[in-house]
Amino acid sequence: MxxxxxxxxxxxxxxxxxxxxxxxxxxxxPPDDQLxxxxxxxxxxxxxxxxxxxxxxxxxxxxxxxxxxxxxxxxxxxxxxxxxxxxxxxxxxxxxxxxxxxxxxxxxxxxxxxxxxxxxxxxxxxxxxxxxxxxxxxxxxxxxxxxxxxxxxxxxxxxxxxxxxxxxxxxxxxxxxxxxxxxxxxxxxxxxxxxxxxxxxxxxxxxxxxxxxxxxxxxxxxxxxxxxxxxxxxxxxxxxxxxxxxxxxxxxxxxxxxxxxxxxxxxxxxxxxxxxxxxxxxxxxxxxxxxxxxxxxxxxxxxxDANAYALKDRGDGQKLCFGILSSDGIMTPQPPVQRALEETKQALLRAGHAFIDWKPLKHAELVANARSIWLSDGGADYKEALVTGEHLINSMDPEADPMDVPVFRRPRDPLSAFQLWKLSKERSDLRKEYLDYWESTAAMTGTGRPVDALICPVAPYPAVRHGQTRSSFYTIPWNTLNYPSLVIPVTRVNPSIDTKPTRSEFLSADDEAVYNMYDPEHCSGFPIGLQIVGQAYQEEAVLAVGEIVMAALRTQ
Amino acid sequence: MxxxxxxxxxxxxxxxxxxxxxxxxxxxxPPDDQLxxxxxxxxxxxxxxxxxxxxxxxxxxxxxxxxxxxxxxxxxxxxxxxxxxxxxxxxxxxxxxxxxxxxxxxxxxxxxxxxxxxxxxxxxxxxxxxxxxxxxxxxxxxxxxxxxxxxxxxxxxxxxxxxxxxxxxxxxxxxxxxxxxxxxxxxxxxxxxxxxxxxxxxxxxxxxxxxxxxxxxxxxxxxxxxxxxxxxxxxxxxxxxxxxxxxxxxxxxxxxxxxxxxxxxxxxxxxxxxxxxxxxxxxxxxxxxxxxxxxxxxxxxxxxDANAYALKDRGDGQKLCFGILSSDGIMTPQPPVQRALEETKQALLRAGHAFIDWKPLKHAELVANARSIWLSDGGADYKEALVTGEHLINSMDPEADPMDVPVFRRPRDPLSAFQLWKLSKERSDLRKEYLDYWESTAAMTGTGRPVDALICPVAPYPAVRHGQTRSSFYTIPWNTLNYPSLVIPVTRVNPSIDTKPTRSEFLSADDEAVYNMYDPEHCSGFPIGLQIVGQAYQEEAVLAVGEIVMAALRTQ
Missing domain, CATH: 3.90.1300.10 (Amidase signature (AS) domain)
Structure with a gap:
């Protein structure tokens, strides 16, 4: 003891x-004011x-x-x-x-x-x-x-x-x-x-x-x-x-x-x-x-797998077709993220590749399923590690009262093993729907194959102030689906082009918050990355496609 | 409805x-007495x-x-x-x-x-x-x-x-x-x-x-x-x-x-x-x-994987080393199963292969872990399918009262999701111990490799009378470990050589029951198979090794 x-x-x-x-x-x-x-x-x-x-x-x-x-x-x-x-x-x-x-x-x-x-x-x-x-x-x-x-x-x-x-x-x-x-x-x-x-x-x-x-x-x-x-x-x-x-x-x-x-x-x-x-x-x-x-x-x-990395089953990567997800329908990406997508799209077109617009399929459900599974212990896992009396951190906001529990962080009731099995089944069914959706794109790509990879935001914003991150709606779906995802740096916030549009209609409270949070001058020079996502176990292909995307961006 | x-x-x-x-x-x-x-x-x-x-x-x-x-x-x-x-x-x-x-x-x-x-x-x-x-x-x-x-x-x-x-x-x-x-x-x-x-x-x-x-x-x-x-x-x-x-x-x-x-x-x-x-x-x-x-x-x-099937990383299968598990220490196999193991061992030696005696590592724990996981719903899964009033079958014995629940079949208390996570962790730890054990045999095989496969019983008995099967102690461990396992038919019960020995000491009540159950005349001609077990995801190698074992048995 x-x-x-x-x-x-x-x-x-x-x-x-x-x-x-x-x-x-x-x-x-450095002085505190040297941010x-x-x-x-x-x-x-x-x-x-x-x-x-x-x-x-x-x-x-x-x-x-x-x-x-x-x-x-x-x-x-x-x-x-x-x-x-x-x-x-x-x-x-x-x-x-x-x-x-x-x-x-x-x-x-x-x-x-x-x-x-x-x-x-x-x-x-x-x-x-x-x-x-x-x-x-x-x-x-x-x-x-x-x-x-x-x-x-x-x-x-x-x-x-x-x-x-x-x-x-x-x-x-x-x-x-x-x-x-x-x-x-x-x-x-x-x-x-x-x-x-x-x-x-x-x-x-x-x-x-x-x-x-x-x-x-x-x-x-x-x-x-x-x-x-x-x-x-x-x-x-x-x-x-x-x-x-x-x-x-x-x-x-x-x-x-x-x-x-x-x-x-x-x-x-x-x-x-x-x-x-x-x-x-x-x-x-x-x-x-x-x-x-x-x-x-x-x-x-x-x-x-050297053959997968060489994209042998994708025409050696000469002409790929991407699915480009511009918004998950939950939180609209801020302007520099949208620009990163657009620049990537144009670079790929110039390099001879194609793309289709990728409509999100049940992304909110994919996130909800994951959260239900992760929280199914009712917080028991954390409690085992907090035996010293150390408090659970409830907010990443430095100004927040650390003992005040925001709604989204409240522990859920613990689930039974049987309920967890049901969630696991739900996850497999969501995976199956997404797989069928992806495979069905073979009819639209012009390559004879389903899309070779998806390109999408990592988050709807660049690095935010402490305590301001939202749920990871752009990344969690690929965990639920077990898809490999590579993040590449694409651009940096440029206030002179990434201006803040006027908007009055929002998809959700989160969407509005993400909009309100955006201040081009404040985040000037912050990096913007994108995700390149493949199907389950396509690690080698995703990395090879990542190289192709990086090469296209470099030559723009 | x-x-x-x-x-x-x-x-x-x-x-x-x-x-x-x-x-x-x-x-x-056929008449009822034509068994x-x-x-x-x-x-x-x-x-x-x-x-x-x-x-x-x-x-x-x-x-x-x-x-x-x-x-x-x-x-x-x-x-x-x-x-x-x-x-x-x-x-x-x-x-x-x-x-x-x-x-x-x-x-x-x-x-x-x-x-x-x-x-x-x-x-x-x-x-x-x-x-x-x-x-x-x-x-x-x-x-x-x-x-x-x-x-x-x-x-x-x-x-x-x-x-x-x-x-x-x-x-x-x-x-x-x-x-x-x-x-x-x-x-x-x-x-x-x-x-x-x-x-x-x-x-x-x-x-x-x-x-x-x-x-x-x-x-x-x-x-x-x-x-x-x-x-x-x-x-x-x-x-x-x-x-x-x-x-x-x-x-x-x-x-x-x-x-x-x-x-x-x-x-x-x-x-x-x-x-x-x-x-x-x-x-x-x-x-x-x-x-x-x-x-x-x-x-x-x-x-x-054609290379794995060709045993390319095992000297093309010319000289293999097997681990032979003769008993799991819980239920001693009946004589014809022991003979199947011995004949297989001799056939492999004649074919130029080697073997080491395989001591079971925590097989009872591997079975207990699996049963705890499978029963963690407290029977909820079965109940969902028995909504019509159809009764749960509690014994496979035709003479048993189907409503009488034997001890081993009693439902357990349902577990929480968190308890299930703990069992999952326990399973991974058991897998790790077994992996390390298997890998450590590289020092004993003479091939420079860990054993190429295990050979073990499928059950301690040939086909039993209805209601007489015991827990599957010889098969469940390979599910817990996620090891592929091939069953091959090796021999048939021959009462003139598979005689019943005298035994008075037993490993367990199950062991004694298995001994008492054996009647060479009664199961004359019944088939005896053995398992050939590889490490996780070695499907191709296990099938190739199976062919080698079958060839050795055919030429004995």
Whole structure:
């Protein structure tokens, strides 16, 4: 039994985190009124030109090539990213744990291995990889933002940690999450709030918001998050990076800590976030090459499929047809999101591809089904983690009374196992309807195939102020359906073209709120991403299509 | 609302089934004291020599070749199997529905197609395929043995039905099941009891017991069943045929009627039963070639893997190492089952393969976990189907008072959704332990690989008297673990060598009951099958290994 209060334990944990940051890497914090901190890592003077050269690279393939050729040592690359991560943390509070000793030991080993054998140890040789605070590493605590989990030291690595080690990755930080993980923002009672590097009054998203803030600042080029309703995709969109939610059980989640453990009807997928699409692809290839089903009994036995990635069954990707979802009929996307869709559409047309307008099919029902399933425990899962007296966070709004429970956050009555089975059946029926709908588009695409992928918003807005995210209506349907979804950065808010239209009719109260929230000047320069969505288990095709879309956007 | 009692509805359904059997195919029933009816189809005089030649074939590949070459027409093959199925039904009560008009229409179409195009319409062209009474076909009732479901006419085909149609299969009968499906025997209040063709006082197993009785009598060469705890495998073993339970979601189950619908933690797998291993393999290849994921949203996107089937990563199967599980430590197998294991072991050694003794790891826990999950609704699922006043069958023993509930069949208290999540987590942890155990055998096999497959009993006894089956301790663990399992027929009870040993110490009350039950003379000639078990999603490898084991057994 802990002899101290949860507040004391939290204070101690924060102190230990602070002390684990090398003193020489501490900077003078920017003034509170410097809301945009994006350029601080470059300008603070702490990073050497060489370290800036290394960490400013966005393309993970390039970094891996330089590591493999020993042009850069893993020790210097790791040191650079440790340093930049510490700077990023001081600007956005994005870290939960640092593992610098372990990282530098491993980097040294890897440099030695390369020197001795003349070849890399694995596909991610020498690359620092960050982890959301859900991946236990033997000998370390994983608190996942719960005071009660302070001091819980893991005896074993999560399956993914072992596979990353085997791949030659260097694990060096774990990143912050929201309490319970079931939020699109990032704040908990242990580590506090993670903020957006472009404006500290805004959220970097969640639940993988520590990752997105860190990666946006190039404190990491590749990290691992998890996504049950948008938790990789919303932060990727908010922060202008790439993020990928694979289908369930394509990547190994065994051994992670999580909310709603054992809930498998619409489960958590783990997946990568990165500064580059090569980072996403190389991560998927690396993990799948390590046969994750030998470590995680629930991971399906499906290697990287080179033919699917080459789009062999889609005319090698020469002429694709996309479904473009401009609105889910619940919340109209704000103007910059609409422009991102329009620019993508035009770029694809210019590149010789086609599209059809994609009407949403029962998206509200897909979201309602997921929420009913996730809340079916009546809050019992959270309660088990709040035994210390730590309060449940009921709002992400810094001004809100944390004890005041808004309607949408009220716990529901617990369901019976039998009721849960009924919801599972409902989910399968919704999946079947969507599948039939998708397959039926073969008659309209002109390619002889159903649409090759959907393109749609990630959220109806760019990164919002803390506490202002709405339900993730644009991301949850793909979890309910088990569809892989890739987020790509498409554009940035430009107030001179993304002007606010006059509107007086709204689809819903949420729609009106999203409209009212939009202020082009305020979010000027904020990133806008889009989702590229495939059918279940089409991970390789979605990544290949993502490359095609990125190429089309680059040449516009 | 039905205006008649459930008993009247059942009487009407039975009358309709009886009337759907062509009068000219009715035989004089054998006397009640003729317990063994296996030779009646051959001797009753109803089948022509040509029909006997056709239906006596066991090898599905041979039949398909004769159909493809038009040496046999689909109409004559279908007619022969319709006829033999009706005979088999009169001997064992194995059918629930006949579809002869539909079948002959389809056979005629297929013959026409072949004549016109000179090629087959699909991989199962012209072959009659039987279905367990779980696969709805548009326009037909599917009662699954529930009185309340009489008159429920399907508006759509189950996904598998569509794929079989596309493959050129001819669907002609549906076969009997136990009420609730959750039994290793076959009896319900609508159609009554299915009996074993070798001894009508014995069960053909369950829940796919209509299939196994029909196929054992060559009233079908290939049928489709389902298995949540042994429901394909136990009947296959009891009846001396092949049966295959794939991993979950490898084959499409969307649109079937089922018990415990929406229960996905340890779900039902559909799979084939056949007179031949070629039947099993060709069924798997046929369905997978039709991309079942385009019809069933939960089927994983995994085509037939020719490399896995060729055992490319196992030295082309030249030298394999098996784990042989002789006893689960709960119920000692009866002597003929032990002999089947020993003969298989010796045959494999002679063929150049190796084995290690496989100690069971937490098999009782694997079974307990599954039962807790399946019973977590507190019986609510059954109650929904028993609204007519039809009673729940509490024992398969014909002498038992059907209203008397034995201890093991008593409903449990319903669990909450949260408790179900905990059981799901427990299942994953059990799976992980078993995976690690299996992987650890790489150090002992001498091949550098973990064991290539396990070989173990299907049940500790051959087909038992009605009401005498015990919990399926030898089959359920592979459902909990999601491992594919193939049943092959290995030998038959031989009283002169399978003598009853003297034993006075027992592992459990069940173990003692299994010992006491054994009477070599009584079950003389009964088939003994064994399971060949692979790791999750290793369907192709398990079938290839099955062929190797069968070849070794043939040359002993």
């Amino acid at each position: 802990p002899t101290s209060s949860w507040q004391e334990q939290v204070a101690d944990k924060r102190r230990r985190l602070q002390e684990s940051l090398p003193k020489e890497w501490l900077i003078t914090p 945009n901190r994006m350029d601080v890592p470059e300008t603070c003077g702490l990073l050497t030109p060489r370290e800036l050269e290394i960490t400013n690279k966005a393309d993970v393939a390039v970094v891996l090539q330089k590591l493999a050729s020993a042009e850069w040592s893993s020790v210097e690359v790791t040191t650079a990213f440790c340093k930049r991560a510490v700077i990023a943390h001081q600007l956005t509070n994005c870290l939960a744990e640092v593992l610098f000793d372990r990282a530098l030991r491993r980097a040294t080993e890897l440099d030695g291995y390369l020197a001795k054998h003349g070849s890399v140890i694995g596909p991610l040789h020498g690359l620092p990889v960050s982890l959301k605070d859900q991946f236990p590493i033997a000998g370390l605590e994983t608190t996942m933002g719960y005071a009660a989990w302070i001091g819980k030291v893991a005896t074993e690595d999560a399956a993914l940690v072992q596979l990353l080690d085997d791949s030659g990755a260097v694990l060096y930080v774990r990143t912050n999450v929201p309490q319970t993980l079931m939020w699109g923002e990032t704040h908990n009672n242990v580590f506090g709030r993670t903020v957006h590097p472009l404006n500290i009054n805004h959220t970097p998203g969640g639940s993988s918001g520590g990752e997105s803030a860190l990666i946006a600042q190039h404190g990491s080029l590749l990290g691992v998050g998890s996504d049950i309703g948008g938790s990789i995709r919303v932060p990727s969109h908010f922060c202008g990076i790439f993020g990928f939610k694979p289908s369930s059980y394509r990547l190994p989640s065994y051994g992670i800590v999580n909310s709603l453990e054992g809930q498998e009807i619409i489960p958590t997928s783990i997946g990568p976030l990165s500064t580059s699409l090569t980072g996403i692809k190389l991560f998927m290839q690396a993990i799948l090459s390590k046969e994750p089903w030998r470590k995680d009994p629930n991971t399906i036995r499906a290697s990287w | 039905p205006t008649s009692s459930w008993q009247e509805q059942v009487a009407d359904k039975r009358r309709r089934l009886q009337e759907s059997l062509p009068k000219e195919w009715l035989i004089t029933p 063994n009816r296996m030779d009646v189809p051959e001797t009753c005089g109803l089948l022509t020599p040509r029909e006997l030649e056709i239906t006596n074939k066991a090898d599905v590949a041979v039949v398909l070749q004769k159909l493809a070459s038009a040496e046999w027409s689909s109409v004559e093959v279908t007619t022969a199997f319709c006829k033999r199925a009706v005979i088999a039904h009169q001997l064992t009560n194995c059918l629930a529905e006949v579809l002869f008009d539909r079948a002959l229409r389809r056979a005629t179409e297929l013959d026409g197609y072949l004549a016109k195009h000179g090629s087959v319409i699909g991989p199962l062209h012209g072959l009659p395929v039987s279905l367990k009474d779980q696969f709805p076909i548009a326009g037909l009732e599917t009662t699954m043995g529930y009185a309340a479901w009489i008159g429920k006419v399907a508006t759509e085909d189950a996904a598998l039905v569509q794929l079989l149609d596309d493959s050129g299969a001819v669907l002609y009968v549906r076969t009997n099941v136990p009420q609730t499906l959750m039994w290793g025997e076959t009896h319900n209040n609508v159609f009554g009891r299915t009996v074993h063709p070798l001894n009508i006082n014995h069960t053909p197993g369950g829940s796919s017991g209509g299939e196994s009785a029909l196929i054992a009598q060559h009233g079908s060469l290939l049928g489709v069943g389902s298995d949540i705890g042994g429901s394909i495998r136990v009947p296959s073993h009891f009846c001396g045929i092949f049966g295959f339970k794939p991993s979950s979601y490898r084959l499409p189950s969307y649109g079937i009627v089922n018990s415990l619908e929406g229960q996905e933690i340890i779900p039902t797998s559909i799979g084939p039963l056949s007179t031949s291993l070629t039947g099993i393999k060709l069924f798997m290849q046929a369905i997978l070639s039709k991309e079942p994921w385009r019809k069933d949203p939960n089927t994983i996107r995994a085509s037939w």
